[in-house]
Amino acid sequence: MKTASSILVIYYTRGKKMEYKSYKVSEENNKVIIENVRDFNAVHVFECGQSFRWIRQEDGSYTGVAKDRVVNIRYADGTLEILNSTAQDFKDIWFDYLDLGRDYGEIKDKLAEKDEILRRAIEFGYGIRLLRQDIWETLISFIISANNRIPRIMKTVGVLSRVYGKEIEFEGQSYYSFPSVDRLANTTIDDLDVCKGGFRCKYIYHTANMVRDGKVDLRKLNDVGTVSAREELMKFPGVGPKVADCVLLFSGTKQDVFPTDVWVKRVMEELYFKREASFKEIQEFVQDYFGELAGIAQQYLFYYARENRIGAT
DNA sequence: CCACAGGACGGCT
DNA sequence: AGCCGTCCTGTG
Numbered sequence: 001m002k003t004a005s006s007i008l009v010i011y012y013t014r015g016k017k018m019e020y021k022s023y024k025v026s027e028e029n030n031k032v033i034i035e036n037v038r039d040f041n042a043v044h045v046f047e048c049g050q051s052f053r054w055i056r057q058e059d060g061s062y063t064g065v066a067k068d069r070v071v072n073i074r075y076a077d078g079t080l081e082i083l084n085s086t087a088q089d090f091k092d093i094w095f096d097y098l099d100l101g102r103d104y105g106e107i108k109d110k111l112a113e114k115d116e117i118l119r120r121a122i123e124f125g126y127g128i129r130l131l132r133q134d135i136w137e138t139l140i141s142f143i144i145s146a147n148n149r150i151p152r153i154m155k156t157v158g159v160l161s162r163v164y165g166k167e168i169e170f171e172g173q174s175y176y177s178f179p180s181v182d183r184l185a186n187t188t189i190d191d192l193d194v195c196k197g198g199f200r201c202k203y204i205y206h207t208a209n210m211v212r213d214g215k216v217d218l219r220k221l222n223d224v225g226t227v228s229a230r231e232e233l234m235k236f237p238g239v240g241p242k243v244a245d246c247v248l249l250f251s252g253t254k255q256d257v258f259p260t261d262v263w264v265k266r267v268m269e270e271l272y273f274k275r276e277a278s279f280k281e282i283q284e285f286v287q288d289y290f291g292e293l294a295g296i297a298q299q300y301l302f303y304y305a306r307e308n309r310i311g312a313t
Numbered sequence: 314c315c316a317c318a319g320g321a322c323g324g325c326t
Numbered sequence: 327a328g329c330c331g332t333c334c335t336g337t338g
Contacts, residue, residue: 049319143321145319145320146319146320146321147317147318147319147320147321148318148319148320149318149319150319152318153319199321200321203321237321237322238320238321238322239321240320240321240322241320241321242319242320242321243320243321246319259319261319261320262318262319262320263319264319302319306319
C-alpha cells in the first residue's frame with residue numbers, strides 16, 4: 001500500500017546558523033523513498049572508513065544496524081530508498097544519521113576553492129557524507145580500531161553485538177544491535193576475550209565502566225569546545241588523539257578535527273608538505289588551512305588517497 | 314619464523 | 327616534549 005507523497009520540510013539549527021531542507025518523502029511496503037537527495041553515494045558513505053556495521057549486498061545496496069534498527073539502503077539518481085523503515089523513522093532517525101540536513105554541495109564549493117589537490121579528491125569522493133553515529137558505539141568501535149585492520153574491527157564489533165546486543169530479525173536473518181553501556185560494563189575483561197579484541201579488551205571494559213559511572217558524560221561533548229571535547233575523550237584508556245578525533249567526527253559532534261593516522265600523515269606529507277612532517281605540524285597546518293571544515297576535508301583526502309594508493313609504501 | 318597493521322601507553326632521555 | 331619498545335590477533 002502506497003501512501004500519498006508528502007513534502008517533508010525539516011528545520012534545524014546547527015551552531016548559530018538556521019537552515020532547512022526539503023525532501024519529497026513517500027512510503028510503501030515497509031520502505032521509505034526520499035527524493036531530491038544530492039551529494040550521496042552509498043559506496044563513499046559506507047566504505048570511507050567511518051563505520052564498521054554496513055555490509056554491501058550483491059545489488060550494491062547496504063544493510064546495516066544502527067539505532068537499534070536494521071535497514072537496507074540504496075541510492076541512485078537523487079533517490080534514496082530505505083528498506084524496513086517508515087517515513088516517521090526517516091524523520092526521527094535517518095535524516096539525522098545520514099546527515100541529510102547538511103549542504104555538502106556548499107561545503108564542496110568552499111573546499112574546492114582551496115587547491116587542485118582537494119578538487120581532485122572531492123571529484124573522486126563526491127558522495128561522501130559524515131554519518132552522525134551514536135557516540136557510545138563510535139567510542140568503542142574506534143578504541144577497537146587502534147593498530148588494527150578493518151576486517152578484524154568489523155569482526156570484533158560484530159561479536160560484541162552478537163554476544164551482548166539485542167537480536168533483530170530482518171529478511172529471515174538475525175542481526176544484533178550494538179550493546180548498551182551497562183551490558184559491556186557488567187562483563188569482565190576475560191569475558192570480552194571472545195571478541196578477539198586482544199589488548200583492547202581491557203580498554204573496552206574500563207571505558208564502559210567509566211561511562212556508566214559518569215566519569216565522562218558523552219552527551220555533554222556537544223556543549224563544549226573541540227579542545228575540551230577531545231581532552232574529555234582522552235580520559236578513556238585506549239583513546240589517544242587519533243581515536244578521539246575519529247569519535248568526534250564520526251558521531252557528528254565536531255567537524256573541525258583532522259584524524260591523523262599514519263596514512264593521513266603520509267598523504268599530507270606527499271601532497272602538501274613535500275617532505276616529512278610531524279603530527280603536531282600537520283595538525284597546526286590543517287587547523288589554519290581547512291578551519292571548521294577540516295574533518296570533511298580529511299575524509300575526501302583520505303578516501304581519495306586510499307583508493308588511489310597515494311602514500312602506499 | 315618474522316614483519317607489520319588506519320595507535321596508545323609507559324618508561325625512558 | 328619527543329622517542330621507542332611493547333601489546334593481541336591475523337595475514338602475508
